[in-house]
Amino acid sequence: xxxxxxxxxxxxxxxxxxxxxxxxxxxxxxxxxxxxxxxxxxxxxxxxxxxxxxxxxxxxxxxxxxxxxxxxxxxxxxxxxxxxxxxxxxxxxxxxxxxxxxxxxxxxxxxxxxxxxxxxxxxxxxxxxxxxxxxxxxxxxxxxxxxxxxxxxxxxxxxxxxxxxxxxxxxxxxxxxxxxxxxxxxxxxxxxxxxxxxxxxxxxxxxxxxxxxxxxxxxxxxxxxxxxxxxxxxxxxxxxxxxxxxxxxxxxxxxxxxxxxxxxxxxxxxxxxxxxxxxxxxxxxxxxxxxxxxxxxxxxxxxxxxxxxxxxxxxxxxxxxxxxxxxxxxxxxxxxxxxxxxxxxxxxxxxxxxxxxxxxxxxxxxxxxxxxxxxxxxxxxxxxxxxxxxxxxxxxxxxxxxxxxxxxxxxxxxxxxxxxxxxxxxxxxxxxxxxxxxxxxxxxxxxxxxxxxxxxxxxxxxxxxxxxxxxxxxxxxxxxxxxxxxxxxxxxxxxxxxxxxxxxxxxxxxxxxxxxxxxxxxxxxxxxxxxxxxxxxxxxxxxxxxxxxxxxxxxxxxxxxxxxxxxxxxxxxxxxxxxxxxxxxxxxxxxxxxxxxxxxxxxxxxxxxxxxxxxxxxxxxxxxxxxxx
Amino acid sequence: xxxxxxxxxxxxxxxxxxxxxxxxxxxxxxxxxxxxxxxxxxxxxxxxxxxxxxxxxxxxxxxxxxxxxxxxxxxxxxxxxxxxxxxxxxxxxxxxxxxxxxxxxxxxxxxxxxxxxxxxxxxxxxxxxxxxxxxxxxxxxxxxxxxxxxxxxxxxxxxxxxxxxxxxxxxxxxxxxxxxxxxxxxxxxxxxxxxxxxxxx
Numbered sequence: 001x002x003x004x005x006x007x008x009x010x011x012x013x014x015x016x017x018x019x020x021x022x023x024x025x026x027x028x029x030x031x032x033x034x035x036x037x038x039x040x041x042x043x044x045x046x047x048x049x050x051x052x053x054x055x056x057x058x059x060x061x062x063x064x065x066x067x068x069x070x071x072x073x074x075x076x077x078x079x080x081x082x083x084x085x086x087x088x089x090x091x092x093x094x095x096x097x098x099x100x101x102x103x104x105x106x107x108x109x110x111x112x113x114x115x116x117x118x119x120x121x122x123x124x125x126x127x128x129x130x131x132x133x134x135x136x137x138x139x140x141x142x143x144x145x146x147x148x149x150x151x152x153x154x155x156x157x158x159x160x161x162x163x164x165x166x167x168x169x170x171x172x173x174x175x176x177x178x179x180x181x182x183x184x185x186x187x188x189x190x191x192x193x194x195x196x197x198x199x200x201x202x203x204x205x206x207x208x209x210x211x212x213x214x215x216x217x218x219x220x221x222x223x224x225x226x227x228x229x230x231x232x233x234x235x236x237x238x239x240x241x242x243x244x245x246x247x248x249x250x251x252x253x254x255x256x257x258x259x260x261x262x263x264x265x266x267x268x269x270x271x272x273x274x275x276x277x278x279x280x281x282x283x284x285x286x287x288x289x290x291x292x293x294x295x296x297x298x299x300x301x302x303x304x305x306x307x308x309x310x311x312x313x314x315x316x317x318x319x320x321x322x323x324x325x326x327x328x329x330x331x332x333x334x335x336x337x338x339x340x341x342x343x344x345x346x347x348x349x350x351x352x353x354x355x356x357x358x359x360x361x362x363x364x365x366x367x368x369x370x371x372x373x374x375x376x377x378x379x380x381x382x383x384x385x386x387x388x389x390x391x392x393x394x395x396x397x398x399x400x401x402x403x404x405x406x407x408x409x410x411x412x413x414x415x416x417x418x419x420x421x422x423x424x425x426x427x428x429x430x431x432x433x434x435x436x437x438x439x440x441x442x443x444x445x446x447x448x449x450x451x452x453x454x455x456x457x458x459x460x461x462x463x464x465x466x467x468x469x470x471x472x473x474x475x476x477x478x479x480x481x482x483x484x485x486x487x488x489x490x491x492x493x494x495x496x497x498x499x500x501x502x503x504x505x506x507x508x509x510x511x512x513x514x515x516x517x518x519x520x521x522x523x524x525x526x527x528x529x530x531x532x533x534x535x536x537x538x539x540x541x542x543x544x545x546x547x548x549x550x551x552x553x554x555x556x557x558x559x560x561x562x563x564x565x566x567x568x569x570x571x572x573x574x575x576x577x578x579x580x581x582x583x584x585x586x587x588x589x590x591x592x593x594x595x596x597x598x599x600x601x602x603x604x605x606x607x608x609x610x611x612x613x614x615x616x617x618x619x620x621x622x623x624x625x626x627x628x629x
Numbered sequence: 630x631x632x633x634x635x636x637x638x639x640x641x642x643x644x645x646x647x648x649x650x651x652x653x654x655x656x657x658x659x660x661x662x663x664x665x666x667x668x669x670x671x672x673x674x675x676x677x678x679x680x681x682x683x684x685x686x687x688x689x690x691x692x693x694x695x696x697x698x699x700x701x702x703x704x705x706x707x708x709x710x711x712x713x714x715x716x717x718x719x720x721x722x723x724x725x726x727x728x729x730x731x732x733x734x735x736x737x738x739x740x741x742x743x744x745x746x747x748x749x750x751x752x753x754x755x756x757x758x759x760x761x762x763x764x765x766x767x768x769x770x771x772x773x774x775x776x777x778x779x780x781x782x783x784x785x786x787x788x789x790x791x792x793x794x795x796x797x798x799x800x801x802x803x804x805x806x807x808x809x810x811x812x813x814x815x816x817x818x819x820x821x822x823x824x825x826x827x828x829x830x
Contacts, residue, residue, distance in 0.1 A: 552642055557671035614641035616782065619738060623782040 012049045016042045017285055032130045032348065033380055035285045039292020050293050061290055063242070064283025065352050066256045067276055070238050072158050073260020074269055084152050091149055091329055092156020095343070098321040099125035103314065112367075115171045119362050120371075122164050123354060124314055128347030129154045130284075131382050136342060139390065145331055146338040153343055161349050162254045165356060172360040202248045206241060206255060210262030218268045222448030222463060234275035267455050270444070270462040274470035284348075291351045295376050296369045307370065311377050315385075319344040334394065341389045345382040350375045415476035416440040420484045421466035421496055423450065426512050426533060427486030442475045446487075467495035469503060477504045485511045490518045497525050519571060539564055630660055633804050634687035635734070638666045638694040638702045645695065647736045647781045647789055654793035660804040662687065666704050673707050680712040685725060689803055689810055690770070692761070693734040699750075699757040709764065718768040730810040731765035732773035732819060733758055734796070740780040755817070773810055776819040795823055 016038035024034030042049040104121030108114060132150060141147040214237070221229045241259045242252035263269060300307050319340040326336030351372065358368040420431050423445040434441055443461045445451050454461045464471040466487070477483065483500050487493045493511060500507050510529045513519040522530050539560040546556035635655070639648050655661060664683055670676070684690060694701045716723050735754070737743075743750045754777055755762075762772040776799060778792050799819065802808040808822045816822065 552668060553671035554640055554667040555643060615644050616738065617644070620782045623738070 009050070012042055013286060013289055016289060021285070031285075032128065032288055033383065035288030036292040036295075036376055036379065039289035040295055040297075041292075042289070043293030043295070045295065045297040061283050061287035064280055064285075064287050065349075066242055066252050067238055067280035068284060069158070069162070069253045070241075070256035070260040071273060071276060071280055073257040073262075074264050074273055075260075084155070087149055087152035087329070088156045091325060092153045092160075094325055094328075095153050095322060096122075096125050096157060096160050098325065099318050102317050102321060106313070106317065116363050116367075119168060119171055119353075119357050122160075122167075123350050123357070123371075124346050124375075125318070126157045126161070126347045126349045126353075127154060127318075127343040128345050128379055128382060129158060130348055131345065131379055132342050132347075135383060135386050139386070141338065144335060144338065146326075146335040146342065149326070149329065149331065149335075149339050150342045157347070157349070159257075161353070162257055164353060165253055166250075168353070168357050168362055169360050172357070172362040198248050199250060202244055202250065202255070203258065205244065206259050207262050210259055210266075214263060215266055215268065218266075218271075218463070219448050219452060227465075230271060231275045234272045235279065237272075238276065267451050267461060268463050270471055270474040271464045273474045274464070274468065277470055277474075287351070288348070291348075291372065291376065294369070295373050297373075299369055300373050307374060307377070311374050311381070314346065314374070315344040315378055315381070318346075334396075337393055338389055341385050341393075342382075344378075344385065346375045346378045348379070415479040416442045417481040418442070418484060419444065419466075419472070419475050419477060419480050419482070420486060422446075422485065422487035422512070423454065423461055424486070424488055426488070427484065430484055430486060441484075442480070444471065444475055446492075465492070467492050467499060469499055472496075472499060472504065477507060480504075480507060483507045483509050485509060487512070488514070490514065490521065493518070494521060494525065497522065497527055501526065516571070520574070523572070535564065535567070631689050631804055631806055631810070632660060632662070632687045633689045633691065633800060634662045634664060634683060635691045635693050635800075636664050636666060636705075636708070638692070638705045638708075640667055640702050640704070642667070646786070647778065647784070647792070648693070648695065650789045650793045651693070651736075651796055654790075654797050655800055658797070658800065658804075661800055666708060667702075670704065673704055675704075675708055675711045677711050677714070680708065681714075681717060681725065684712070684729070687729070689730045689732070689773075691732050691734050691776075696735040696737040696754070696757075700760075713764070713768055724769060727769040729770045730773050730813075731761075731768075731770040732813070733761055733775040734819075735775060736778045736781045738780070738782040740783070741777075771810065771814055773813040774816040774819045774821070795820070799823060 017035060020038035020041065021031050021034035024037055025031060041047055044050070100118075100121035102121070103124045104117045107117035107120045112120065132154060136147045136150060218230075218233065221233055237259065238256055241255040245252040245255035263272065266272070322340035322343055323336055326339050331339055354363070354368050354371055354375070357363045358365055363371075418434060418439055418441040420427050420434075420441050420443045423431060423443050424447070427443075427445075431441055431443060443454075443459070444464050444466045445454075445461050446463070446465055448463055451461045451463045462475065464475075466472055466475070466485075472483075477500070483496075483504070485493050485496050485500075487496065490513070493513075497509060497511060500509060508529070509527055510531065511522055511527050513522055513530050513532050516532075519530055519532055542563075543556040543560040546559065547553050551559075637648075637652065639645055642648055642652075652663065652665075656663060662683070664680075692701065692705065694705060713719065714723070717725050735758075737754065739748075739750065742748050744753050746752075750757075754775060758775055765772040776796070778796075781789075784792070799822065802822065803810065808825070813819050813822060
C-alpha cells in the first residue's frame with residue numbers, strides 16, 4: 001500500500017486527532033495541546049508516519065489561520081471594539097510593544113542581527129488565543145477583570161498579526177531577496193502609484209462586495225433551499241479574498257480579516273460563521289498537528305538546558321511586562337497575577353509567523369526549528385501554569401475573588417438572555433412583547449425574505465436553521481437563559497428541543513405546538529412549557545361570546561381559565577396512556593366523551609363553577625333553620 | 630343637583646339576589662352613574678385614568694358591595710391601591726378629591742343585632758369600615774355614614790324589593806340635594822335619612 005497516498009495521509013491525521021485530542025482534553029490540557037501531541041506522536045520523532053511532507057501540509061493548513069482571521073473579523077462588531085477601545089489599544093498595544101522590545105533586546109544581546117531580533121520580539125510577544133480563552137472559559141474566569149483584560153490583549157494581538165505579516169518582508173528585504181514571494185503579483189510591473197492604486201482597489205473591492213454583493217447573493221442562495229450551497233458560498237468568499245490578495249501581493253489573512261469585519265453586521269453572519277467554523281477548526285487542527293510533527297526532538301535533546309532556559313526566560317520576561325501593565329491599569333494583585341500567568345505563554349500565531357519569516361529568509365531554519373520547539377513547550381506549560389495559579393496562588397486571595405461573571409456578560413461579548421427560533425406570526429408576537437419589555441433577544445429564522453424585511457425595520461434577525469448545533473452555539477446558546485422555540489414545522493421543533501436538551505441543558509425551553517399529537521410528542525421529550533398555539537385565542541373568543549350573551553365578564557373570564565386548566569390536565573393524563581396506540585385511540589374517544597360530559601353537564605353545578613365562596617345559598621339555608629338573633 | 634357615582638363590586642352578581650335587585654332598581658336613573666368594576670375589569674386590570682376621571686366628574690361617591698369578611702371583595706382593594714394615587718388623591722399636591730363625599734353601601738347577611746358587643750360579630754359595622762372612612766379622610770373627602778342593608782340572609786323577595794325601593798329613594802334624595810351630605814356625617818347609618826322629614830339645604 002502506498003503510504004503516502006492522500007487517503008492514507010488523511011486517515012493518519014484524522015485518527016491521530018480523534019485519539020489524542022479527547023485524551024488531552026480529559027487530562028485538562030485542551031484541544032490545541034492534543035493536536036500538538038498527536039503531531040509529535042505521528043511525526044518523525046516518534047512513529048514516523050509523516051516526514052518531510054509535513055511542511056507542505058503546514059502550508060496548506062495555514063489556510064486555517066486565514067479562516068480564523070475571517071471569523072475573528074466577523075466577531076468584531078464595531079460597537080464591541082468601541083466599548084473596549086481603552087483596554088484593547090492601551091493594554092494590548094503596550095503589551096505587544098513592551099514584550100516585543102524586551103525580547104528583541106534579549107535576542108540582540110544574544111547575537112541576532114537587528115532585523116531578526118525585531119521579528120523575534122514581535123513573534124514571541126504574542127500569546128495563545130486558543131489556549132488562553134479556552135482555559136479562562138473552562139475555569140469561569142472570563143468575567144473577572146483579569147479575564148477581561150486578557151481578552152482585550154488577545155484581541156489586539158490577533159489584529160497586530162496583520163501588520164506584522166506586512167512588516168516582515170520589509171525587514172527581510174535587506175537580508176534576502178524575496179522575489180519568489182511576489183512571483184504572481186500584479187504589482188511588479190507597475191509604477192509606485194499604480195501599485196498603491198491596485199492595493200486600494202482590492203481593499204475597496206472587498207468592502208464593496210461585502211456591503212452590497214454578499215447579502216443579495218446569500219438571499220438568492222437561501223431561496224434555493226439547498227443547504228450545501230451556503231457552505232460553498234462561505235468557502236468561496238474566503239478563498240476568493242485570499243486569491244485576490246495574493247494577486248495584488250497583500251496578506252490573505254489581512255484580506256480575510258477585513259472581509260470578516262465588513263460582514264460583522266450581516267444578517268447571515270451566524271450562518272457564515274457556522275459554515276466556516278468546522279473547516280477552520282479542522283485546518284487549524286491540521287496546522288497544529290503539522291507543528292507538532294515538526295518539533296525537532298533531537299534538537300531539544302542536544303541542548304535541553306538552552307531550550308528550557310529560553311522557555312522559562314521568555315515566559316518570565318512576558319509575565320514581568322504584564323505585571324507592570326496590570327499595575328498601571330489598576331488590577332488588584334490577585335487579578336494581576338492571573339492576567340500575567342494567563343498571557344505569559346507564546347501563542348499559535350508564532351508558528352505562522354515563524355514559518356512566514358523562515359520563508360522570507362528573515363530567520364534561518366535552525367533557529368526557526370528551535371523556536372518552534374520553544375513555542376510548543378510554552379504552550380504545553382500554559383495549562384500547568386494556570387493550574388498552579390488556581391491551586392497555589394488563588395487560595396491566598398480567596399476573599400477577593402468573588403467578582404465573577406456579572407460583568408463579563410455586558411462588557412465582553414454581549415450575549416442575549418433569550419434566543420427565539422422562528423420569527424413568524426407566532427414567534428414575532430412573543431419577540432415583540434419581550435422587546436417592548438426591554439429584553440434583548442437573538443432571533444433565528446429560516447425565511448430569507450422575512451429576515452430581509454425585518455432587517456430593514458432595524459430588527460436583528462439572523463438567517464439560519466436553529467436545529468443545527470453550530471448555529472445555536474453561534475447564537476449564544478451557551479450563555480442564554482431561555483430558548484423560545486416558535487418554529488412551525490414540528491419536525492424542526494423537535495430537533496431543536498433534542499439538540500438543546502443534549503448540548504445546552506441549562507436552557508429553559510418554551511415550545512410552541514400546533515396539533516394535539518405534537519403536544520404529546522413534546523411531552524414525551526420532557527418539555528415542561530408547551531404552548532398550544534390557538535388555545536388562548538379560542539378561549540378568549542369563547543369568553544367574549546359568553547359576555548355578549550349576557551354572562552358576567554368576570555365569570556366568563558374565570559370560566560375560560562378554568563376550562564383551560566382542565567383541558568391541560570386532561571391532556572397530561574392522556575399523554576401518560578399514549579404509548580399503547582390502541583389505548584390512545586380509546587383515550588381519544590374518552591376525551592371526547594369527557595368533553596361532551598363537561599359540556600352537557602349543568603354549567604352552574606360542575607367544575608365550571610369554582611366560586612363557592614361567593615355563593616350565599618348554603619349560608620341562607622343554615623340561617624333559616626336558626627332562631628333570629 | 631349632585632352627581633352621584635356608584636362604584637359597584639360583586640364578583641358573582643349572578644348569585645346575588647339582593648344586589649341584582651338593587652342594581653336593576655337604580656339603573657338608568659338620571660344623574661346616577663353605575664360603574665360595575667368586575668364587569669369592567671374581569672382581569673382585575675384597572676384603568677386608572679378612566680377611574681380617576683369618573684371620580685372627578687362626580688360629587689358623591691358610593692361604594693356598593695357585599696360585606697365579605699368584614700370588608701369588600703378583592704377588586705376594591707386593587708382599585709384603591711391603583712386609583713388613589715399619591716399626588717392626585719392625597720399628599721401635598723393631591724387635592725383632586727377635595728370637597729367630595731364618600732360612603733359605603735353594603736349588604737350584610739346578619740341582622741344588625743349581630744354587630745353589637747354581645748352579638749356574634751362583636752363590633753359595629755362602622756368599626757369594621759374604619760379603613761374606608763380613614764382612606765376617604767386622607768383623600769380630602771368627607772366620609773358619610775354607611776348605608777347598610779342588614780339581614781339579607783333572611784329576606785324574601787318582597788323584602789328585597791322593598792329594600793331596593795328604599796335605596797332608590799335614598800339616591801334620589803342625595804341627587805336632588807334633599808339631604809345634605811354634610812348632614813349624613815353625624816348619623817349612625819345613612820338609612821336614617823329616609824326617616825327624617827324631607828329637608829332642603
